[in-house]
Amino acid sequence: MKEVLVHRVGRTRALAAGVGVLLLAAAAIAAIVALPRGAGATAPSSVRGLADAGLPPVLDRAVASAAERAGLDRAEVRQVTAHAAGHERAGIYDSAGLYVGRNGRGSELVSFFSPASFSSFVEARNLVRINGGIFASAASQPDATGATGHVQLMGVADPAVGRVEIERADRTAVSVELARLPRGRFSYFTYVSDDPGTFPHLVRAFGSSGEIVAQQDVSEDVKPPSD
Amino acid sequence: MENRAKMRLTLVIVAASAAIAATVGPTAPTARACSSYWNVPASGGCTYYPPYTGHAETGFCCAFGETTRATFDTFSTILQYWAAAGGSWKGQQNVPYDVYVHWYSSVSSDKFGCHNHHTGWMFVNCHHHDGAIW
Numbered sequence: 001m002k003e004v005l006v007h008r009v010g011r012t013r014a015l016a017a018g019v020g021v022l023l024l025a026a027a028a029i030a031a032i033v034a035l036p037r038g039a040g041a042t043a044p045s046s047v048r049g050l051a052d053a054g055l056p057p058v059l060d061r062a063v064a065s066a067a068e069r070a071g072l073d074r075a076e077v078r079q080v081t082a083h084a085a086g087h088e089r090a091g092i093y094d095s096a097g098l099y100v101g102r103n104g105r106g107s108e109l110v111s112f113f114s115p116a117s118f119s120s121f122v123e124a125r126n127l128v129r130i131n132g133g134i135f136a137s138a139a140s141q142p143d144a145t146g147a148t149g150h151v152q153l154m155g156v157a158d159p160a161v162g163r164v165e166i167e168r169a170d171r172t173a174v175s176v177e178l179a180r181l182p183r184g185r186f187s188y189f190t191y192v193s194d195d196p197g198t199f200p201h202l203v204r205a206f207g208s209s210g211e212i213v214a215q216q217d218v219s220e221d222v223k224p225p226s227d
Numbered sequence: 228m229e230n231r232a233k234m235r236l237t238l239v240i241v242a243a244s245a246a247i248a249a250t251v252g253p254t255a256p257t258a259r260a261c262s263s264y265w266n267v268p269a270s271g272g273c274t275y276y277p278p279y280t281g282h283a284e285t286g287f288c289c290a291f292g293e294t295t296r297a298t299f300d301t302f303s304t305i306l307q308y309w310a311a312a313g314g315s316w317k318g319q320q321n322v323p324y325d326v327y328v329h330w331y332s333s334v335s336s337d338k339f340g341c342h343n344h345h346t347g348w349m350f351v352n353c354h355h356h357d358g359a360i361w
Contacts, residue, residue: 120327
């Protein structure tokens with residue numbers, strides 16, 4: 001009788017342990033599916049002078065004029081450009097990124113450019129205040145059906161930001177390269193996509209200890225305007 | 228007598244509440260209609276048109292370049308965008324308010340404007356400049 005009882009207790013324990021293992025496995029699978037997947041890849045940017053940017057002449061003159069208007073020396077302005085294999089041309093200029101320079105007072109100024117537009121120059125320190133550490137300008141253009149087909153993200157990060165990650169539509173995440181001017185304080189990043197699955201949804205900035213210091217939701221910014 | 232006085236007081240309170248509600252309630256329909264569309268005429272006012280109609284004050288000008296800017300400050304950012312003459316969407320860029328966006332297009336009938344993507348209730352003061360200012 002005692003032996004039977006011991007057997008039953010043993011079987012129950014084994015069953016409970018088995019159920020526990022199954023639950024743990026299910027929880028692990030759920031966590032893997034539900035959470036953004038690790039930022040394994042890095043979206044790189046390149047930095048070069050305006051003279052080496054290969055801008056169409058009329059655009060080159062326009063950017064130089066806007067830079068001078070903002071008190072920047074054209075020769076000192078750098079172009080931070082997105083790099084992406086297979087990126088489709090979505091405007092008269094085939095790239096997106098930022099024009100960055102430093103004025104006479106030492107302030108870093110930024111202009112965001114897309115394949116179809118560029119913004120006036122704004123002080124980086126004012127931009128990063130908008131979301132408490134980062135700001136990303138999102139540009140988008142339609143595909144053949146009129147839905148969003150091309151997205152470009154151009155961003156600025158506070159000096160305290162050590163890493164920036166982009167969570168995408170398919171819940172994968174990618175780290176972006178942070179570029180700086182020589183002796184620069186702020187960092188700049190870019191990201192482009194022609195695939196709805198990898199369109200950016202959320203930009204997250206991490207501090208030096210790995211804690212999230214700021215984030216910006218850009219999912220609505222890339223959708224066509226609705227009526 | 229006392230009951231009648233109470234009823235009068237109740238009626239006064241109800242009437243006053245209704246009057247206050249009418250005053251501070253939903254914004255006039257025109258303002259709401261304006262807010263979900265785009266483009267403000269140079270003269271100001273509240274004449275917005277949905278992009279697909281092709282109505283716009285910001286017709287393309289001068290062969291290369293058109294500049295748009297929104298100066299409202301309730302929200303931190305604004306969508307500035309680009310449409311074909313018929314109103315179909317060609318592109319947009321999200322920037323902080325009071326930042327100029329210079330567009331480059333080779334199609335002389337293209338149009339440009341601003342769209343408040345935060346809420347359908349916001350009046351957006353969108354300027355445009357014929358020929359880019361850079």
